[in-house]
Amino acid sequence: MVRQALAAFRACAGGLSVEQIRTKVAREVAVSPRQLTAMLKERTGRSFADLLREARIERACEMLAETDQTVAAIASEAGFCDQSYFTHVFQKIFKTTPKQYRDTARGQPATPVSVTVAMPKSLPRKCKPTRKSNRSPKIHSRTQDR
Numbered sequence: 001m002v003r004q005a006l007a008a009f010r011a012c013a014g015g016l017s018v019e020q021i022r023t024k025v026a027r028e029v030a031v032s033p034r035q036l037t038a039m040l041k042e043r044t045g046r047s048f049a050d051l052l053r054e055a056r057i058e059r060a061c062e063m064l065a066e067t068d069q070t071v072a073a074i075a076s077e078a079g080f081c082d083q084s085y086f087t088h089v090f091q092k093i094f095k096t097t098p099k100q101y102r103d104t105a106r107g108q109p110a111t112p113v114s115v116t117v118a119m120p121k122s123l124p125r126k127c128k129p130t131r132k133s134n135r136s137p138k139i140h141s142r143t144q145d146r
Helices: 002-011 018-028 033-044 048-066 071-078 083-094 098-105
Strands: none
Touching: 002 018, 002 033, 002 048, 018 033, 018 048, 033 048, 048 071, 048 083, 048 098, 071 083, 071 098, 083 098
């Protein structure tokens, strides 16, 4: 039953929400979503989210090695919300970037990664630095009424 669940994970790793995948996989192995989660945790020692993340990364690795899609497109197709999170998870697991993994998988020498930071012309309101005041902060003292 666990093998069947893991195979179902791999088949539907991308494009659906976590709850949709949990429901779909549970239906395929004829248990409730809650039972599926408990069974996987008991038998593998890993959470549903960890197993799903692993299946998504496996799918992304296949696409990196076999297609010329952009990393952003692969991240989206594999089921990650954005390229930044995908790269973060990928680097945590493989200790390399998706681009370097692709180059290595294709037998090409890995290209050095240059780090460039492009700052936006205007920051969103919540990110703008606060204005400093020339006034000194007020000091409140507690007085006791007697």
